[in-house]
Amino acid sequence: MFDRTLTGRRALLKSVAGFAAAATLPLIARTALAQDPGASAFIQKLGDRAIKTFSDKGTKAAAKEKFRALLVEGFDIPYIGRWVLGRYWNVANDAQRQEYMALFERMIVDAYAGRFAEYSGETFKITGARPEGDADSTVTTQIVRPSGPPINVDWRVRKAGATYKIIDVAVEGVSMGVTQRSEFASVIQTNGGQFDGLLKVLRAKVAG
Amino acid sequence: MTGASFLRILKGAASAAVVALSLTACSLPGSGPGEREAWLEANDPFEPLNRAIFGINEAADFLVIGPAAYAYNAIVPDPVRESVRSFTANLLSPITIVNQLLQGDFDGAIHATGRFLTNTVLGAGGIADVAAAAGIPDQKEDFGQTLAVWGFNEGPYVVLPFLGPSSMRDATGYAVDTLADPVRMWAANTDHEGAYMAKGIAGGIDRRSRVLKEVEDLRRNSVDYYATLRSLYRQQRKADIEEKAAVAQPDFPAFEKTPEAPAKKK
Numbered sequence: 001m002f003d004r005t006l007t008g009r010r011a012l013l014k015s016v017a018g019f020a021a022a023a024t025l026p027l028i029a030r031t032a033l034a035q036d037p038g039a040s041a042f043i044q045k046l047g048d049r050a051i052k053t054f055s056d057k058g059t060k061a062a063a064k065e066k067f068r069a070l071l072v073e074g075f076d077i078p079y080i081g082r083w084v085l086g087r088y089w090n091v092a093n094d095a096q097r098q099e100y101m102a103l104f105e106r107m108i109v110d111a112y113a114g115r116f117a118e119y120s121g122e123t124f125k126i127t128g129a130r131p132e133g134d135a136d137s138t139v140t141t142q143i144v145r146p147s148g149p150p151i152n153v154d155w156r157v158r159k160a161g162a163t164y165k166i167i168d169v170a171v172e173g174v175s176m177g178v179t180q181r182s183e184f185a186s187v188i189q190t191n192g193g194q195f196d197g198l199l200k201v202l203r204a205k206v207a208g
Numbered sequence: 209m210t211g212a213s214f215l216r217i218l219k220g221a222a223s224a225a226v227v228a229l230s231l232t233a234c235s236l237p238g239s240g241p242g243e244r245e246a247w248l249e250a251n252d253p254f255e256p257l258n259r260a261i262f263g264i265n266e267a268a269d270f271l272v273i274g275p276a277a278y279a280y281n282a283i284v285p286d287p288v289r290e291s292v293r294s295f296t297a298n299l300l301s302p303i304t305i306v307n308q309l310l311q312g313d314f315d316g317a318i319h320a321t322g323r324f325l326t327n328t329v330l331g332a333g334g335i336a337d338v339a340a341a342a343g344i345p346d347q348k349e350d351f352g353q354t355l356a357v358w359g360f361n362e363g364p365y366v367v368l369p370f371l372g373p374s375s376m377r378d379a380t381g382y383a384v385d386t387l388a389d390p391v392r393m394w395a396a397n398t399d400h401e402g403a404y405m406a407k408g409i410a411g412g413i414d415r416r417s418r419v420l421k422e423v424e425d426l427r428r429n430s431v432d433y434y435a436t437l438r439s440l441y442r443q444q445r446k447a448d449i450e451e452k453a454a455v456a457q458p459d460f461p462a463f464e465k466t467p468e469a470p471a472k473k474k
Contacts, residue, residue, distance in 0.1 A: 067213045082463055111429040118421070130459060156460065157423065167460055173447025178458055185246050186435030193243050201431045 039137035039157040040129045042164040045073045047124050047141070052121035064113045071112060076158065076165035077105050083167070084180040088188055092195045100195075103202040110206070121146050124153070135159050136167070251364055252438065258367040262434050265372060269416075274423075277416040289414065291335040296411040297346055298327045298334025299391050306388065307349040311357045319344065351380025351388075356449045365438055370412075373441035 053066050070078070081104040082089055123161060128140045136158050142150040156168040168177040184198055191197020235255040237247035250354060252258060280289070301324035308317035323339040323346065331338045355377050356362070363376030374382065386392060395404035416423075430436040 079463065083460065112248070114428070115425060132460075134458065135462075136456075156457075158460070168458075172444070174440055174443040175458060178443060179436055182250070183430060183432045183435045183438040186250065186432045188440075189238070189246055189250070190432070193238050193246075198431075205431050 014163070038159065039139050039164055042125050042157060043139045043155050044126060045165075046070070046166075048057065050116070051119075051123070054116050054179075060117070063117075064109075067113050067116060068109045071109055074166055075108075076167050077108060079158075079165070079167050080108075080177060081105070084177055084184055086181055087187065088195060088198075091188075096195055096199060098172070099199055103199065103206055106206045107165070107202060127152075132156065250435075250438075251362075253364050254366060258365065259434055261367045261369055263439075265367065265370060268370065273413065273416055276413050280413050281417045281420060289417070290337075292410055292414050294327065294331065294337040295334045296407060296414065297337070297348075298324065298331070299407065300348065301327075302390050303351075303385050303388070304347065304349045307351055307354045310351075310354045311349065313349075316347065316349070320347065320349075350378075350381050351384040352378035352445075353449050355381055362442070362445070365442075373437055375442075375445070378445065385391075413423060 004154060034037050050070060053063065053070060056063065056066075058066075076116075078101060081101050084104075085092070085100070089097070122145050124143050126139060126141050129137050130140075131137050136156060139155045139157055141153050141155065143153055144150045152172055154170040155166050156170070157164050158167045168175055172177070182200050185203050187198050191200075216247045234253050234257075235247070237244045284292075301320055305317050305324065308314075308320060323344050326339040326342070326344070327334045327337060337346070352375075360377050363377065366374050366376060366379055368374050368379060368382075371382070391407070392404055394402050426436055426440075427433055437449075
């Protein structure tokens with residue numbers, strides 16, 4: 001009786017150990033994936049280059065052009081542009097799509113160039129990375145400011161072949177893509193579901 | 209005319225006005241492709257009314273609140289602003305503690321109680337945040353968050369006069385927090401309503417003064433500022449409620465082929 005209990009317990013222990021091993025396996029695989037250094041290295045390099053661009057005291061136009069190149073290289077702007085349109089992508093025809101993409105890129109570059117013109121000594125550090133599905137990783141960073149608490153910024157990075165591109169940025173849990181998508185949807189809605197309504201607004205924005 | 213029939217007419221007129229107002233104040237989905245989904249996604253059936261209140265809030269911000277915040281930032285020295293911040297934040301601690309208890313977050317409540325006592329006693333009534341200096345950061349919990357923990361949905365979006373973006377759930381939470389606020393009770397019972405109002409206004413201007421650049425940036429870069437704030441508010445609340453632990457990631461599908469933007473003309 002006693003013996004049986006003991007064996008029973010041993011069997012139980014063994015199965016627990018086996019279960020634990022089975023449970024840790026995917027965990028190990030996940031950690032290995034998370035430690036895929038490519039995405040983090042990409043963000044580190046891009047960030048370093050961005051900071052160098054901002055601290056160079058050249059002409060405003062030259063800095064903007066440099067920054068534009070960096071943005072186009074680091075971000076998958078065509079993907080983001082399409083993603084933020086959501087279902088309205090299907091509403092637009094080819095000519096509208098093309099015009100939209102050109103306007104979207106200019107708007108993004110203008111917005112970010114303006115933002116980084118106010119750069120005043122912020123630095124960043126990578127705090128971690130986790131895999132998202134098959135091709136993506138989220139690289140988590142902290143922007144350290146000269147004053148005030150640090151800001152958590154998460155970069156969603158997609159790998160295509162040997163290159164990495166950013167497809168979304170989340171600041172303190174707020175996704176830029178999600179925000180832009182609801183904004184564009186609202187513009188199209190207030191224009192009676194007409195895609196041209198959005199184009200009109202974007203044209204005015206880019207020109208202004 | 210008797211008083212009773214006069215009252216009845218008045219009541220009839222009032223309810224007719226309410227019906228008319230709610231009809232004009234509600235947005236209805238359009239009939240185009242996908243418009244119903246878009247309408248549901250926006251979750252903003254009171255949009256016309258919300259936009260009207262938003263417009264008034266923006267005007268108030270342009271005329272009074274914004275300039276006051278800029279002036280406050282420019283005139284009042286940093287340490288004094290820091291003290292105002294700590295003092296008003298410390299007065300909110302009882303609300304946080306009660307909500308943490310209601311959420312079953314006993315560790316959080318102990319934490320917040322320690323903070324409150326430390327700052328009130330050692331921080332001269334809360335004007336110095338000694339607890340933060342000692343490594344106990346401030347964390348705010350409100351009844352809107354408690355309702356979320358209890359399983360209530362956020363409900364439709366609402367814009368509150370002067371207070372700005374909210375939701376049915378969070379506006380309810382705000383009302384409950386305000387009613388239960390011991391500072392407000394003390395003010396009401398001891399004829400210090402003026403001090404309570406002053407605290408509210410100081411807190412509001414201080415909060416606004418901390419986002420001067422951010423607000424400017426959003427106004428400059430959005431094509432629909434109202435919709436941008438609506439989305440930001442929702443995402444921020446969601447992140448606060450889920451404490452950033454497991455914020456659901458949006459789905460990023462692979463598109464077959466995305467056309468490149470035509471080459472930029474030089």
